[in-house]
Amino acid sequence: MVATTDPIQTPPRTWNYGTVFLFSLITTSAVIGVPAFAYFYDYTWVDWTMFGLLYVITGLGITVGYHRLFAHRSFNCPNWVKGGLLIAGGWALQNSALKWASDHIRHHARCDQDEDPYNALRGFWFSHVGWLFVNDRHADEKYASRLRQDSVVVWQQRYYVPIVLSGLILPFIVGVLYNGWISGLGCFLLAGVGRTFFVLNSTFCINSVCHLWGSQPHTTADSSRDSWAVSLLTFGEGYHNYHHTHQRDYRNGPRWYNFDPSKWLIFGLSLMGMARDLCRVQPERTRFVRSPSR
Ligand SMILES: [Zn+2]
Ligand SMILES: [Zn+2]
Numbered sequence: 251m252v253a254t255t256d257p258i259q260t261p262p263r264t265w266n267y268g269t270v271f272l273f274s275l276i277t278t279s280a281v282i283g284v285p286a287f288a289y290f291y292d293y294t295w296v297d298w299t300m301f302g303l304l305y306v307i308t309g310l311g312i313t314v315g316y317h318r319l320f321a322h323r324s325f326n327c328p329n330w331v332k333g334g335l336l337i338a339g340g341w342a343l344q345n346s347a348l349k350w351a352s353d354h355i356r357h358h359a360r361c362d363q364d365e366d367p368y369n370a371l372r373g374f375w376f377s378h379v380g381w382l383f384v385n386d387r388h389a390d391e392k393y394a395s396r397l398r399q400d401s402v403v404v405w406q407q408r409y410y411v412p413i414v415l416s417g418l419i420l421p422f423i424v425g426v427l428y429n430g431w432i433s434g435l436g437c438f439l440l441a442g443v444g445r446t447f448f449v450l451n452s453t454f455c456i457n458s459v460c461h462l463w464g465s466q467p468h469t470t471a472d473s474s475r476d477s478w479a480v481s482l483l484t485f486g487e488g489y490h491n492y493h494h495t496h497q498r499d500y501r502n503g504p505r506w507y508n509f510d511p512s513k514w515l516i517f518g519l520s521l522m523g524m525a526r527d528l529c530r531v532q533p534e535r536t537r538f539v540r541s542p543s544r
Contacts, residue, residue: 261385261387262387263384263385263387264384264385265383265384265385266382266383266384266385269382269383270383273379273382273383276343276443276446276447276450277447279439279443279447280443280444280446280447280448281447283439283443284439284440284443284444287435287436287439287440291432291436293436293440294428294429294433294436294437296424296425296428296429296433296437297421297425297433297436297437297440297441298440300421300424300425300437300440300441300445301440301441301444301445303441304341304417304420304421304441304442304445305445305448305449306485307338307341308338308339308341308342308417308445308446308449309342309449309452309453309484309485310335310338310485310511310512310515311335311336311337311338311339311340311341311342312339312342312344312350312449312453313484313485313486313487313512314335314485314512314515314516315332315335315336315338315339315347316335316339316344316347316350316351316354317351317354317487317512318500318502318512318516319332319335320347320350320351320397320400320403321350321351321354321355322497322498323498323529324498324499324500324516324528324529325500325516325520325525325526325527325528325529326525326526326527327519327524327525327526328524329401329402331519331524331525332400332402332403333402333405333406336402336403336405336406336413337406337413337416340406340410340413340414340417341413341414341416341417342417342446342449342450342453343414343417343446343450344450344453345410346403346406346407346410347397347403347406347407348394348397348398348403348404348406348407349394349407351397351403352393352394352397353367353368353386353393355393356388356390356393357457358494358497359393360388361472361473361474361494362472362473364388365388365390367381367386367388368381368457368458369381370457370458370461370462370473371473374458374462375458377457377458377461377462378451378454378455378457378458379454381457417442417446418438418442418443418446420442421437421438421440421441421442421445422434422435422437422438422442424437424441425437425438452480452483452484453484453487455480455483455484455488456480456484456487456488456490459477459480460474460475460476460477460480460487460488460490460491461473461474461475461490462475463475463477464476464477464480464488464490464491465477465491466491467491467492468491468492468494468495468496469491469494469495472494474490474491474493474494474495475490475491476488476489476490476491476492477489477490478508478509481502481503481508481509481510482509485510485511485512486501486502486503486508486509486510486511486512486513487502487512488502488503489502489503489504489508489510490502492504496531498529498531499529499530499531500513500516500517500528500529500530501513501530504531516528
């Protein structure tokens with residue numbers, strides 16, 4: 251008779267009603283509210299300028315701050331620079347850096363497996379946004395332990411809600427100062443809600459599009475793919491197959507002609523003494539690499 255052991259029980263899948271409600275509100279406001287305001291009042295150059303500025307600032311907060319700095323330690327920087335990146339990233343409404351980066355570390359460690367929080371093998375919609383609508387059954391504190399050592403990460407976690415609100419109030423105040431309450435509402439809708447919707451979806455494309463469609467010039471050991479088109483929307487994060495192969499490299503697009511504004515910003519910060527210890531895979535290692543460093 252063969253002795254058997256009980257398999258480890260995975261908790262049942264349950265809905266995360268808070269996220270479902272929040273994302274329904276944002277999507278409805280972005281898809282209906284933003285065009286409706288344009289129909290009745292139209293947007294001003296101030297609204298569009300704030301939209302563009304906040305798209306760039308919050309997008310880079312995620313790619314340079316949350317992703318390359320905190321999830322991958324691809325460079326280091328003084329605490330005040332970290333704080334700036336964490337405010338910018340917090341404005342993107344993608345959860346605290348502690349939660350975001352620990353999920354992302356697990357994504358690399360357990361890519362394409364059940365424990366991968368946005369496992370692309372479960373389809374486009376699950377990896378794009380569906381994973382946020384169910385409670386995480388594989389959360390593991392070990393992926394957050396290194397991040398908890400950073401006092402700036404802990405600070406951002408504590409003040410995450412006020413940081414998010416400040417990113418929505420800022421365009422409202424700018425609009426009010428420009429031309430009154432209606433202008434404030436317009437700037438809030440376009441540069442607050444609409445911009446949040448677009449940055450969220452561009453980031454989500456990394457987890458969905460860049461694990462489903464694109465080339466695999468560096469590794470076929472997981473589902474990651476390079477997509478220059480996604481890089482245009484995400485400040486260079488679309489070179490995801492290279493990134494999965496060399497995850498600590500501060501560049502996602504390693505060639506000089508790759509569109510990777512995040513690496514340009516990190517390199518620019520290093521020239522000004524605001525970043526140091528930039529990790530970079532040597533060209534010869536890129537050429538001879540045989541297996542991914544997951
Ligand atoms: Zn990935
Ligand atoms: Zn990564």
